[in-house]
Amino acid sequence: MAVARDRRPSFLRRAGLGDGGTDIDSARIAAAVNELRHRGKATLHDRLHRVRMALGLAVQAGLAAALAWVVSHEFLHNPQPVFAPISAVGTLAASVGQRLRRTVELIVGVAVGVFVGDVLIYFLGTGGWQLGLVVTAAIVLTIFFGASVAIVIQAAATAVLIVTLSPSTHNLELPRFVDAFVGGGIALLVTAILLPLNPLRVINRAARPALDLLADQLEVTATALRDRDRDSAQRALERLRENKEELATFTEAIEGAKETSTLSPARWHRRSELTHYAEAADPIDRAMRNTGTLIRRSVTMIEDEEPIPEPMPDALAHLAESVRLLRHEFAAGQEPEQARERSLRAVSEAGRAYAQGVGFSGSVVIAQVRTTASDLMVASGIEQEEANRLVRQAFGEPEPASGAAERHGTSRPPTAPPVG
Incomplete structure (x- = not known):
């Protein structure tokens, strides 16, 4: 008769923990060990990235x-x-x-x-x-x-x-x-x-941490809304607030790429390719700040037990994917059409969520989805006025009679409260 193998870590076996529920803390200890192992791998990955x-x-x-x-x-x-x-x-x-x-x-x-x-x-x-x-x-x-x-x-x-x-x-x-x-x-x-560095390669490496941070926290918040997990959303907010280093690295890399493409004859042909990144820095910074408001209101929405329509988390997940696509298409030197399409899909889902009914904080989250999507559209190379028009169209909002562009991409549902 085969004997089942004890798969507990050796230190747990020696301590007599985790043997069929005899110690109620064994699961938490094992979880803590797994978290430490994952953190160690993440730290090594970060260090290798800094070396590169x-x-x-x-x-x-x-x-x-x-x-x-x-x-x-x-x-x-x-x-x-x-x-x-x-x-x-x-x-x-x-x-x-x-x-x-x-x-x-x-x-x-x-x-x-x-x-x-x-x-x-x-x-x-x-x-x-x-x-x-x-x-x-x-x-x-x-x-x-x-x-x-x-x-x-x-x-x-x-x-x-x-x-x-x-x-x-x-x-x-x-x-x-x-x-x-x-x-x-x-x-x-x-x-x-x-020995001139490839300016696009430098920017791509520098942009990855900032854009991955934004995408990851949007993804975490989407899951937190589905599960009504207030603590998870709060952690995403705190992590996003620690974005100064990523943004500073990104902005510095853009300046360095401009300098290289100006001084180095071997890199002069890269000037036009750097335009996307150079013009994307400000709207990406705005997207970071607007996403901070979005996540903060998501925390409040969970705390106040406001309704969370099913399309709302989907809207945030589409925003996260839009950020990832933007990074990928920039790195590949492609026109970021997929990123734009995904941003508009996020706005469309936000419109469905708004139609199903949201509370005060929920309306702010909807507004910030629209705002962040507009920021990402501008980062992709779309003019601000055109980005606002496309956002209104995707949301299902009638065109305003005056045709005035919304300031800095801040578009709101007709009866939504101010962003803040």
């Missing part, structure tokens, strides 16, 4: 640092070419999209630091208190003239080098200027000519 995002930058920085050292040491005969590779890496470490500006900031910061350091050393000499005074003066001077944080830091760092190294290293000022030019220039050369 930064791999191109890491290779660029390594190449730029090596070239800067070689140029400064071999061609300019600088015996200690420290600042050239530092300038190259500092330029590349700046937010993508701001590297040209960062090179100028490096040079301006060096100029201020050298000027302040030389003047004060001439009158006061060198020493500990002189160092503190030089750094303070460099920072105050740059802030007074409205310089950026990068210039302030660079001026202070240069002043430190001037005060500490001038007694032992003569004629430090000119090599410092030259190294700033060499490092920044080589960093731009690497990013524009030698």
